[in-house]
Amino acid sequence: MKNTVHKKVDNNRSCRTSKTLYRYFAALTAFLVCFSLCGCDRIFGNDRYDDPYYDGGYYNDGYYDDDYYYDDYQTSQRVPNLISHYIDVGQGDCEFIEFPDGETMIIDAGPSESGSNVVRYIRNLGYDRIDYVVITHPHSDHIGGMKKVIDAFDIGAVYMPKVETTTSTYENLLKAIQSKNKKIKTLKAKTRIFDSGDSSLKVETLAPNSTSYEDLNDYSAVLKITYGKVRLLYMGDAETVSEREILKKNYDVSADIVKVGHHGSSSSSSKNFVNKVGAQYAIVSVGADNDYNHPSSQIVSRWNKSGAQVLRTDKYGDIVVTTNGDKFDIDTEKE
Numbered sequence: 001m002k003n004t005v006h007k008k009v010d011n012n013r014s015c016r017t018s019k020t021l022y023r024y025f026a027a028l029t030a031f032l033v034c035f036s037l038c039g040c041d042r043i044f045g046n047d048r049y050d051d052p053y054y055d056g057g058y059y060n061d062g063y064y065d066d067d068y069y070y071d072d073y074q075t076s077q078r079v080p081n082l083i084s085h086y087i088d089v090g091q092g093d094c095e096f097i098e099f100p101d102g103e104t105m106i107i108d109a110g111p112s113e114s115g116s117n118v119v120r121y122i123r124n125l126g127y128d129r130i131d132y133v134v135i136t137h138p139h140s141d142h143i144g145g146m147k148k149v150i151d152a153f154d155i156g157a158v159y160m161p162k163v164e165t166t167t168s169t170y171e172n173l174l175k176a177i178q179s180k181n182k183k184i185k186t187l188k189a190k191t192r193i194f195d196s197g198d199s200s201l202k203v204e205t206l207a208p209n210s211t212s213y214e215d216l217n218d219y220s221a222v223l224k225i226t227y228g229k230v231r232l233l234y235m236g237d238a239e240t241v242s243e244r245e246i247l248k249k250n251y252d253v254s255a256d257i258v259k260v261g262h263h264g265s266s267s268s269s270s271k272n273f274v275n276k277v278g279a280q281y282a283i284v285s286v287g288a289d290n291d292y293n294h295p296s297s298q299i300v301s302r303w304n305k306s307g308a309q310v311l312r313t314d315k316y317g318d319i320v321v322t323t324n325g326d327k328f329d330i331d332t333e334k335e
Ligand SMILES: [Zn+2]
Pocket: 092, 093, 139, 141, 142, 237, 262, 263
């Protein structure tokens, strides 16, 4: 973060401000903050901020300093981004992904009380269609909000592992899917949800690898998105049983950013697995002061020791990863 400055103002989300902005444009920041009356964020990234080519054109309406060249801006505008939103749904899970070609994916939708928020969040991004609906497993903190999402949007393909429950939340979800005339596509390990063909963008599953488990969490679909050099892993609530299976199959779990399994519970994130992932950022989707004491402090320090910075949705609010397939940066709603 040496020689470029960015004020990232997003049309749809709250204003986002980089650390370097504070350094170079403190006065301007104060003015904009007051003027826009919205919260500002800390920015994380993969230590590639010192590349003016990358930073310059990242957002359409970015401010920039003297090191920044118009030609670079023009060129980098043509690099499409993949954006992964880890939406703060309290105690639950919800990720929304904008693909470079304009298609979208949702992975879970948090508990039922977060459904309206999730719908609003996606609408605010400007979408009325979700091309891929992925349900990692049918626990209410993952599917509770999904009925509202399915009702509210034009829906493409729906994916879920082959496992059923008898809860009314689950029954209502099935009805919502039926009412859109959609059939559920079964998710298991090595399902190719999307493949660009030239390996520039791939969305695949690493789990579940078995057809029956004792714990519903282990049925969780584990997704890996690879966009160019940048790899994002989404663990659902997969626990150590599933992690062990994934490693036994020798699947490549390495990732730059991981959505930590089961809200940072000690039943997931086994040492071997965490080290194999080798993430720079570990995102924990969790509610403040939740009844489960998630995340486990032992698991947080395990991810830290592996080299990852842990970002929690209860502390940072919505977390947004933006990547052009080469570099990425991370914006957060709250500090
Ligand atoms: Zn969960």
